[in-house]
Amino acid sequence: xxxxxxxxxxxxxxxxxxxxxxxxxSEFKETLKSLGISxxxxxxxxIVAYEAEMNAVIxxxxxxxxxxxxxKSITIVAKDQGPGIENVNLAMQEGYSTAPDFVREMGxxxxxxxxxxxxxxxxxxxxxxxxxxxxLRALIYLDGNGGE
Ligand SMILES: Nc1ncnc2c1ncn2[C@@H]1O[C@H](COP(=O)(O)OP(=O)(O)OP(=O)(O)O)[C@@H](O)[C@H]1O
Ligand SMILES: [Mg+2]
Numbered sequence: 001x002x003x004x005x006x007x008x009x010x011x012x013x014x015x016x017x018x019x020x021x022x023x024x025x026s027e028f029k030e031t032l033k034s035l036g037i038s039x040x041x042x043x044x045x046x047i048v049a050y051e052a053e054m055n056a057v058i059x060x061x062x063x064x065x066x067x068x069x070x071x072k073s074i075t076i077v078a079k080d081q082g083p084g085i086e087n088v089n090l091a092m093q094e095g096y097s098t099a100p101d102f103v104r105e106m107g108x109x110x111x112x113x114x115x116x117x118x119x120x121x122x123x124x125x126x127x128x129x130x131x132x133x134x135x136l137r138a139l140i141y142l143d144g145n146g147g148e
Contacts, residue, residue, distance in 0.1 A: 008069075022054070024053050029049075
């Protein structure tokens with residue numbers, strides 16, 4: 001892509017909208033694919049965006065998901081004004097989930113979303129404040145080693 005150019009896609013996600021949840025992740029994947037990004041990076045982005053979207057939908061009361069692409073990296077941002085995460089270290093652990101029963105019955109709530117976001121991204125930053133909301137920012141390097 002042209003130096004200095006940034007591609008940006010921004011989508012709103014609604015609370016508990018399981019029907020359309022996941023669409024944003026698919027769209028991000030298609031967008032990157034059409035820009036010639038490798039299948040491996042498209043797959044990683046789609047996993048990260050999907051889990052971040054589902055968390056905003058299930059736990060965050062809805063919010064927005066943003067995709068950015070520049071010469072060095074893919075950035076996925078998920079923002080919500082939900083209840084926030086009380087203990088991020090705990091939330092990052094495999095198997096930890098506060099998902100209610102009706103959400104578990106739909107197949108979510110394994111407590112694997114955040115661990116998978118961590119696994120498939122090169123940088124992960126979570127800003128959260130109880131009662132205010134959560135902003136998750138994940139970076140995936142285009143060349144796999146930080147763009148250096
Ligand atoms: N955006 C958010 N707002 C508030 N709490 C969150 C948010 N994202 C994650 N959490 C908290 O962190 C926990 C762990 O999240 P994680 O995505 O790993 O698991 P899960 O969403 O419960 O289950 P899974 O992702 O496997 O369906 C959640 O159960 C919830 O308590
Ligand atoms: Mg999750």
